[in-house]
Amino acid sequence: MNTAIAHTNIALIKYWGKQDEQLRLPLMSSLSMTLDAFYTDTSIEFADEDKFYLNGTLQTDASAQRVFTYIHKLQALLNLRPESVVIKSVNHVPTAAGLASSSSAFAALAGAFNRLYKLDLNHKQLSILARIGSGSASRSIFGGFSIWKKGVTSDDSFAYPIDENPTMDLHLLAIELDTKPKSLSSTEGMKLAKTSPFFNHWLEANDSELDAMISAINNNDFTALGELAEYNANEMHAINLSAKPGFTYFVPETLKAIELIHTLRKNGIECYYTIDAGPNVKVLCQLKNVKDIQKYFVSEFNNVKIVSASFGPGISYLD
């Protein structure tokens, strides 16, 4: 059946800007945490006609187009027979998560493709294939903490693990504030962000922020990790606001959630936020505070859904 399973990841040092759109080569290195609670399993088989099923439903929209463009690109790149395929993907992302799944989706698809053609690729090669589907997917090949180094060519831009079984007490609470599809894709947002006058600073700060995050992880320093992850997310969203034209993924509830995190901190409950290309907020915290933080968000927002996650594993195969 050629089935691969990959988990989503959340960037603590973010990828936001490409040097090559086609190959998805980034302008900066990024660092992420792979999550246990959210994953995708994908199987692929040769068939008479290209078909893509997501959660059991045949897809005919832009998402199917993106998947087949990707498969055809890999077939051409690796000089493989351009055969048709049936792809069946299931996203095990709780509906409450409010998390994008392109990182797990393209990592699992790259793994399934590897099995289909019996390519026997190593994890570095798989990370390169996953990256071509979606940048963040390069990091989902690995569990725990991983770094995607930007590289200068396609063969040189891949992720590697820094600690696949971290012992750090680090939990993530995904707070679902808004379920509407985002108005601007990551791909488009990244293009616009390059017009910000602060974009150069974003690139210049990348090396030192990456080094500082690696130190925080090596020193098991939750405070340093949280402060820097929050700062890095703020920089990314500041670039969006200052682009020409400016834009934001925030909705009013996003700002309210940020305010709540400030209040929690003032009250001695240590927690930090990170926010991706959408309105939902992810809280970084330690196990002892998970329940209190959940309670506080539930009391301040009506019907808010919260999913708790910690470290997840790298790619695996079902058969």
Ligand code: 2P0
């Ligand atoms: C990240 N994001 O590092 C950043 C932070 C969102 C904000 O990677 O265009 O779906 O497919 O390479 O990987 C989301 O963008 O973008 C993303 P493409 P992707 O996780």
